[in-house]
Amino acid sequence: MTTTSPPRTTLAAAARGLTKTYGRGDARVHALRGVDLDLPRGRFTAIMGPSGSGKSTLMHCLAGLEQADAGTITVGGTGLGTLDDDALTVFRREHIGFVFQAYNLLPMLTAEQNIVLPYELAGRRVEPAVTERARLLAETLGVADRLGHRPAELSGGQQQRVAIARALITEPDLLFADEPTGNLDSATSQEVLEQLRRSVDELGQTVVMVTHEPDAAAFADDVVTLADGRIA
Numbered sequence: 001m002t003t004t005s006p007p008r009t010t011l012a013a014a015a016r017g018l019t020k021t022y023g024r025g026d027a028r029v030h031a032l033r034g035v036d037l038d039l040p041r042g043r044f045t046a047i048m049g050p051s052g053s054g055k056s057t058l059m060h061c062l063a064g065l066e067q068a069d070a071g072t073i074t075v076g077g078t079g080l081g082t083l084d085d086d087a088l089t090v091f092r093r094e095h096i097g098f099v100f101q102a103y104n105l106l107p108m109l110t111a112e113q114n115i116v117l118p119y120e121l122a123g124r125r126v127e128p129a130v131t132e133r134a135r136l137l138a139e140t141l142g143v144a145d146r147l148g149h150r151p152a153e154l155s156g157g158q159q160q161r162v163a164i165a166r167a168l169i170t171e172p173d174l175l176f177a178d179e180p181t182g183n184l185d186s187a188t189s190q191e192v193l194e195q196l197r198r199s200v201d202e203l204g205q206t207v208v209m210v211t212h213e214p215d216a217a218a219f220a221d222d223v224v225t226l227a228d229g230r231i232a
């Protein structure tokens with residue numbers, strides 16, 4: 001027997017015909033004007049483009065944080081449009097990781113507690129296997145000796161690496177990084193980008209990074225450029 005359909009696992013996510021408009025009348029802004037995008041599994045994709053070109057809107061739609069006006073989005077084989085709000089919240093928690101410019105670590109928790117936080121928030125027990133994975137991630141990301149420290153005792157780059165470990169703990173289908181090096185000096189930025197690269201090469205993660213910086217985009221396998229709500 002032969003089959004013509006590609007294995008489902010080749011794409012981490014796909015978007016078809018995404019449109020998004022904000023405001024009305026004279027204030028109407030076409031943030032996305034029909035975006036088709038395939039995000040292959042196990043690759044690092046950078047989204048670039050001028051300010052206002054729709055990068056954040058695209059990322060928020062792909063992550064299920066914002067609803068497009070039209071079009072479809074599939075993440076890990078699930079159509080986001082088929083999920084109601086509650087199901088979408090659970091889906092995001094289990095299948096999508098986020099790293100932001102502001103690290104958003106909880107100041108009262110140690111690095112290790114921050115890394116396993118997604119399990120606590122989901123009301124799931126932190127099994128020994130999860131703790132073990134947190135330690136492995138910390139090792140891969142070069143913060144294994146900082147696990148007992150609170151965020152205030154860590155450098156900016158170390159905090160961002162803890163944030164990356166937290167985003168990876170659930171082995172998400174997609175890791176979104178929104179200007180992840182925006183707050184970091186160039187040497188530390190380099191380190192954080194190397195860690196994102198390693199999460200793709202060594203852990204097989206799929207990373208999508210929004211950036212203005214060509215130097216940061218150079219770490220990616222693919223660069224998608226948006227211009228005026230379209231892929232250029």
Ligand SMILES: Nc1ncnc2c1ncn2[C@@H]1O[C@H](COP(=O)(O)OP(=O)(O)OP(=O)(O)O)[C@@H](O)[C@H]1O
Nearest residue numbers: 022023029031049050051052053054055056057058
């Ligand atoms: N909540 C909103 N209400 C109204 N307009 C919005 C909203 N969010 C975004 N826009 C508009 O949609 C367009 C695309 O915005 P978006 O933030 O996606 O661009 P961007 O490429 O991420 O820009 P930047 O690089 O400056 O962050 C812009 O014209 C922006 O002003």
